[in-house]
Amino acid sequence: MNFRxxxxxxxxxxxxxxxxxxxxxxxQFVLMMQFLWRYIxxxxxxxxxxxxxxxxxxxMALMLVPQALPLAILLSSLIAFGNxxxxxxxxxxxxxxxxLMQTFRSLIIITILICMGSFYxxxxxxxxxxxxxxxxLISMKQKSPELEIPEGVFYDGxxxxxxxxxxxxxxxxxxxxxxxxxxxxxxxxAAIILADSGxxxxxxxxxxxxxxxxxxxxxENMQTQQFAGSAAVPYRRETFxxxxxxxxxxxxxxxxxxxxxxxxxxxxxxxxxxxxxxSLNHTFDSIGRTFYNDAKHSYYATPRMEKNDSIKxxxxxxxxxxxxxxxxxxxxxxxxxxxxxxxxxxxxxxxNDLDFKSMMTNDNERVIRQHQIEAINKFTLALQCLIFxxxxxxxxxxxxxxxxxxxxxxSVFVFIVYYILDNSGYRMARQGDWAVWFGKGMAxxxxxxxxxxxxxxxxxxxxxxxxxxxxxxxxxxxxxxxRRHISGKEVIINEPDYARDNTTLLSINHAVTAYSHDxxxxxxxxxxxxxxxxxxxxxIEHFNAILExxxxxxxxxxxxxxxxLINQYPILAVKAHTRPFERKWLNIMAAIILPLGLxxxxxxxxxxxxxxxxxxxxxxxxxxxxxxxxxxxIKVPVRSTIANR
Numbered sequence: 084m085n086f087r088x089x090x091x092x093x094x095x096x097x098x099x100x101x102x103x104x105x106x107x108x109x110x111q112f113v114l115m116m117q118f119l120w121r122y123i124x125x126x127x128x129x130x131x132x133x134x135x136x137x138x139x140x141x142x143m144a145l146m147l148v149p150q151a152l153p154l155a156i157l158l159s160s161l162i163a164f165g166n167x168x169x170x171x172x173x174x175x176x177x178x179x180x181x182x183l184m185q186t187f188r189s190l191i192i193i194t195i196l197i198c199m200g201s202f203y204x205x206x207x208x209x210x211x212x213x214x215x216x217x218x219x220l221i222s223m224k225q226k227s228p229e230l231e232i233p234e235g236v237f238y239d240g241x242x243x244x245x246x247x248x249x250x251x252x253x254x255x256x257x258x259x260x261x262x263x264x265x266x267x268x269x270x271x272x273a274a275i276i277l278a279d280s281g282x283x284x285x286x287x288x289x290x291x292x293x294x295x296x297x298x299x300x301x302x303e304n305m306q307t308q309q310f311a312g313s314a315a316v317p318y319r320r321e322t323f324x325x326x327x328x329x330x331x332x333x334x335x336x337x338x339x340x341x342x343x344x345x346x347x348x349x350x351x352x353x354x355x356x357x358x359x360x361x362s363l364n365h366t367f368d369s370i371g372r373t374f375y376n377d378a379k380h381s382y383y384a385t386p387r388m389e390k391n392d393s394i395k396x397x398x399x400x401x402x403x404x405x406x407x408x409x410x411x412x413x414x415x416x417x418x419x420x421x422x423x424x425x426x427x428x429x430x431x432x433x434x435n436d437l438d439f440k441s442m443m444t445n446d447n448e449r450v451i452r453q454h455q456i457e458a459i460n461k462f463t464l465a466l467q468c469l470i471f472x473x474x475x476x477x478x479x480x481x482x483x484x485x486x487x488x489x490x491x492x493x494s495v496f497v498f499i500v501y502y503i504l505d506n507s508g509y510r511m512a513r514q515g516d517w518a519v520w521f522g523k524g525m526a527x528x529x530x531x532x533x534x535x536x537x538x539x540x541x542x543x544x545x546x547x548x549x550x551x552x553x554x555x556x557x558x559x560x561x562x563x564x565x566r567r568h569i570s571g572k573e574v575i576i577n578e579p580d581y582a583r584d585n586t587t588l589l590s591i592n593h594a595v596t597a598y599s600h601d602x603x604x605x606x607x608x609x610x611x612x613x614x615x616x617x618x619x620x621x622x623i624e625h626f627n628a629i630l631e632x633x634x635x636x637x638x639x640x641x642x643x644x645x646x647x648l649i650n651q652y653p654i655l656a657v658k659a660h661t662r663p664f665e666r667k668w669l670n671i672m673a674a675i676i677l678p679l680g681l682x683x684x685x686x687x688x689x690x691x692x693x694x695x696x697x698x699x700x701x702x703x704x705x706x707x708x709x710x711x712x713x714x715x716x717i718k719v720p721v722r723s724t725i726a727n728r
Contacts, residue, residue, distance in 0.1 A: 092189035099163045107155035114147045145212035153467040160475035161490035168483025194472040202465040214350035274303040292330040348457040367447040459523040473534035477541030581712045588705040604695040614674035624657045653697040659690040
């Protein structure tokens with residue numbers, strides 16, 4: 084037995100491992116393309132070398148490995164167990180007395196090892212890759228674009244210049260119909276250059292451009308400080324046959340200094356994050372103490388002479404009540420304006436000072452929150468692998484569909500739900516609206532119970548995805564019901580006992596009439612009796628049991644009219660009009676939770692009104708069946724018997 088289980092573990096691990104390798108590279112490719120499209124507009128047209136692009140893709144791939152692992156585990160476990168279920172191998176395993184958790188055993192160990200590897204990768208390789216990738220992205224954005232001047236439009240890729248080229252010779256690189264707007268210090272000092280033809284070349288060090296122009300004119304505004312405000316502004320006009328202009332253009336690639344990325348929490352290991360959090364807290368606490376001391380000195384510390392004056396003023400105020408409003412009324416208009424202006428200026432200065440300090444403290448808190456988020460993120464990404472396994476593997480065992488159809492749809496759906504929850508929690512935590520632990524722990528906290536529920540259902544062979552079960556559940560929840568459909572039988576052993584059935588239907592009519600009169604189903608139900616003091620009511624259950632038995636007997640008829648009449652009977656909900664739930668504590672909880680209680684109360688009232696209508700239909704149908712059978716069926720055999728005699 085032990086040997087067989089060991090072979091089973093190897094078999095399941097092999098099935099999972101082959102799929103995991105394939106799905107990992109697929110997920111890695113998809114995530115890399117998604118990341119690349121975010122920056123494609125900023126990277127295209129920069130003339131980057133193959134070495135730089137190779138570094139960019141390498142570090143991007145390393146950074147996205149922890150995100151690709153959970154999705155690969157989810158998809159591969161779904162497909163693996165879906166294939167086992169579809170080929171009936173999972174059924175054979177269960178028939179051999181091996182539980183589903185024993186089948187999961189080898190994959191649980193593999194997933195835990197992947198979780199540990201993911202955490203190690205995030206703590207050691209990921210920060211380095213993130214830092215290098217961030218350096219490359221900033222350096223790529225700062226690099227000047229590759230010089231490629233289009234025809235017929237103004238090109239602004241060269242600093243402080245707008246160049247218009249009417250036509251361009253692709254073989255020689257010569258430009259025709261050139262118009263240049265060149266800004267030096269401001270738009271007032273702009274120069275306009277027109278030329279019939281020209282050529283643009285880069286210098287050897289790739290720091291400047293040499294623009295050679297032929298047969299053109301140069302118009303330049305000569306406005307300077309000495310002519311500022313003058314109506315007549317001189318300008319310079321120059322006609323040239325050949326002219327060369329040197330333009331600033333840094334076409335080389337230079338790596339950004341990594342010291343500017345000291346606050347990048349994603350580029351740090353867990354030990355570095357905790358160490359930097361302590362340093363940041365110490366630094367920001369000292370800044371807060373400085374702000375406090377400044378406020379204390381400004382508002383509470385006063386010179387000795389001012390203290391003596393304030394004491395004397397206080398004594399005078401004690402001797403005689405001072406009304407500040409009356410003192411202000413005695414001042415002249417100019418003095419009042421001066422007092423108001425001074426007070427308003429002081430208040431505005433204090434508000435500006437507080438806004439500046441608030442901006443500094445908010446920025447400091449944001450940096451600390453970012454470090455705390457990244458510290459928790461290293462654990463949640465590793466835990467995500469385990470959660471996704473306990474969602475994917477049980478779902479594959481339940482659905483029993485392999486391939487890339489349904490598993491891919493379910494995997495994408497689960498990943499999108501997790502991504503929305505995680506991203507929403509991250510943004511709220513980063514803004515400070517939620518606590519960091521709550522924002523980053525929301526997605527695992529929501530999907531972990533889902534994983535436990537799905538695993539429990541799979542181990543107990545529960546039909547979680549049975550469409551009929553869910554259809555009946557929602558029909559019961561929304562108060563919907565199917566119509567009765569009884570068709571004629573080809574072989575009938577016992578004919579209906581119409582006389583006995585008519586007697587039963589007549590007694591049901593009397594009971595239905597009495598029940599409708601006693602319970603007054605039109606009126607709203609009593610709240611106390613519904614939720615707190617329920618009184619048993621089994622009369623409808625009793626009526627329905629007798630009615631269904633009678634309908635079953637009448638369904639043996641060969642008469643089409645009788646079949647038509649019994650199909651008019653409604654399918655009764657025998658308990659929905661009495662109370663929301665079977666258990667008393669559930670009814671009390673529904674009453675306490677007000678919106679839920681209102682929903683169940685009005686739902687129950689609706690069921691009472693529907694029951695009243697159903698009882699009327701039952702009574703009318705009973706009368707129709709009794710009348711028809713007495714006239715057309717029961718008397719016919721009597722007449723035929725008399726004739727035979």
